[in-house]
Amino acid sequence: MPNDAPLATRFDEWQAQGFDAEACPVRNVLDRIGDKWTSLLLVALAAKPRRFSELHRAVPDISKRMLTQSLRDLQRDGLITRHVFPTKPPSVEYRLSPLGQSAMAPLASLIDWAERSFAKIKASRAAFDAADTSEHVAAA
Amino acid sequence: MPNDAPLATRFDEWQAQGFDAEACPVRNVLDRIGDKWTSLLLVALAAKPRRFSELHRAVPDISKRMLTQSLRDLQRDGLITRHVFPTKPPSVEYRLSPLGQSAMAPLASLIDWAERSFAKIKASRAAFDAADTSEHVAAA
DNA sequence: CGGGATCCTGCAAGATACTG
DNA sequence: CAGTATCTTGCAGGATCCCG
Numbered sequence: 001m002p003n004d005a006p007l008a009t010r011f012d013e014w015q016a017q018g019f020d021a022e023a024c025p026v027r028n029v030l031d032r033i034g035d036k037w038t039s040l041l042l043v044a045l046a047a048k049p050r051r052f053s054e055l056h057r058a059v060p061d062i063s064k065r066m067l068t069q070s071l072r073d074l075q076r077d078g079l080i081t082r083h084v085f086p087t088k089p090p091s092v093e094y095r096l097s098p099l100g101q102s103a104m105a106p107l108a109s110l111i112d113w114a115e116r117s118f119a120k121i122k123a124s125r126a127a128f129d130a131a132d133t134s135e136h137v138a139a140a
Numbered sequence: 141m142p143n144d145a146p147l148a149t150r151f152d153e154w155q156a157q158g159f160d161a162e163a164c165p166v167r168n169v170l171d172r173i174g175d176k177w178t179s180l181l182l183v184a185l186a187a188k189p190r191r192f193s194e195l196h197r198a199v200p201d202i203s204k205r206m207l208t209q210s211l212r213d214l215q216r217d218g219l220i221t222r223h224v225f226p227t228k229p230p231s232v233e234y235r236l237s238p239l240g241q242s243a244m245a246p247l248a249s250l251i252d253w254a255e256r257s258f259a260k261i262k263a264s265r266a267a268f269d270a271a272d273t274s275e276h277v278a279a280a
Numbered sequence: 281c282g283g284g285a286t287c288c289t290g291c292a293a294g295a296t297a298c299t300g
Numbered sequence: 301c302a303g304t305a306t307c308t309t310g311c312a313g314g315a316t317c318c319c320g
Contacts, residue, residue, distance in 0.1 A: 007248050008187030010255075015198060019180075026180060029254035029261070034174005040159075040166060047148030052302050058155060063294060068303060078264025089301040090300080099260055106253040108147050109246040114169035115150075120239055121169065124218025192282050203314055208283060229281040230320085 032077060037062055037070045039107060042096070045080060046104050049095035079103060172217060177202055177210045179247060182236070185220060186244050189235035219243060 014024050022028075033039050037059065044050060044058045056067055071094060074080045079100035083093045096104070154164050162168075173179050177199065184190060184198045196207055211234060214220045219240035223233045236244070 007183050007244065007251065010251075011183050011187060011198075015200075019200060025254040025258040026183070026251055027176075028258065030174060030179050030250070031176065033250065034170060034179075036167075036171065036174075039170050039174075043147050043151050043166070047151060056302095058151075060155075060159060064303075065295090066293065069293090076265055076268040077261045078268075079261075084302095087301090090303090092302060099257060099264075102257065103253055104147065106246070106249040109249050110170070110173065111147065111150075111166055113243055113246040114165040117239060117242065118165040118168065121217045121219075124239075125216050128216040128218075196282095204283075205315090206313065209313090224282090227281090230283090232282060 032073065033103075033107065035070065035073070037066060038074055041067075041070055041074065042079065042100060042103065042107065043111075045094060045096050045100070049093050051094070052092050055094065074100070172213065173247070175210065175213070177206060178214055181207075181210055181214065182219065182240060182243065182247065183251075185234060185236050185240070189233050192232050192234070195234065214240070 014026065017023055019027065040059055041055065044055060050058065052067070052071075055071075056062065056064065059067070062070070071080065071082070075082050075094075078097055080094050081097050083095070085091045085093065154166065157163055159167065180199055181195060184195060190198065192207070192211075195211075196202065196204065199207070202210070211220065211222070215222050215234075218237055220234050221237050223235070225231045225233065
């Protein structure tokens with residue numbers, strides 16, 4: 001039940017429901033988006049439909065196993081559709097479903113934020129790690 | 141370098157850079173957001189600053205270990221700040237940094253999408269699993 | 281109270297090989 | 301080409317105890 005209450009209020013609601021993993025949209029959906037590969041695959045498919053090996057090349061360091069599994073997860077959630085062309089050899093095309101397309105706007109806004117903030121985050125990490133190291137040095 | 145090119149174009153750029161994990165904002169930032177706990181903690185802190193054990197209660201099924209670690213990750217990325225009050229016993233307060241606050245808008249839009257789409261996703265999952273099962277049954 | 285250190289385990293995911 | 305099946309392992313993360 002989406003509503004326009006501030007996040008803080010909704011957090012209280014989720015909390016009241018014990019954050020039931022089955023019921024909580026944040027956990028259900030963010031777990032998928034945050035998956036190492038799924039959001040990358042969604043973006044890859046946002047450009048255009050692609051075939052299995054095309055995706056494999058597009059995302060170089062994913063294993064065939066994980067690619068298959070990630071695609072099936074996305075399909076199971078209804079974010080992408082899978083079309084088999086019974087050619088020889090077979091070819092399979094994946095494309096965003098309408099639901100998947102509807103995810104792109106919020107996902108893009110998050111990616112925008114990520115790109116805008118990346119420099120600050122890197123700087124913060126460097127500072128944090130430097131402080132950590134110098135403490136170790138001081139302690140040693 | 142944030143820009144207003146469509147995601148598809150930016151994907152090609154990332155790809156050209158080999159998706160270097162150190163350089164790619166998507167991987168760097170989404171990995172954190174998608175973390176099982178961090179986004180939940182951000183939302184919890186969006187309401188108001190909270191202390192360690194308060195957060196522990198707010199997110200019931202996180203272990204102390206993971207809470208500590210998630211908070212340190214968020215602090216390292218500069219999304220939250222940590223304030224130690226040398227009372228007895230000590231109390232530590234966490235709160236969103238300006239950078240963390242700037243993340244809330246895109247995060248909220250994603251959560252909105254999640255809540256709006258959750259019913260569809262659940263339905264899709266159910267249909268997918270049912271098809272799977274019936275195939276097994278048919279095969280058996 | 282707010283952690284750190286240590287031990288231990290399960291499962292996520294890589295590597296490899298096979299198939300329609 | 302587009303996957304499955306099996307085996308194997310690393311390490312995320314829980315449980316427990318300790319400490320200032």
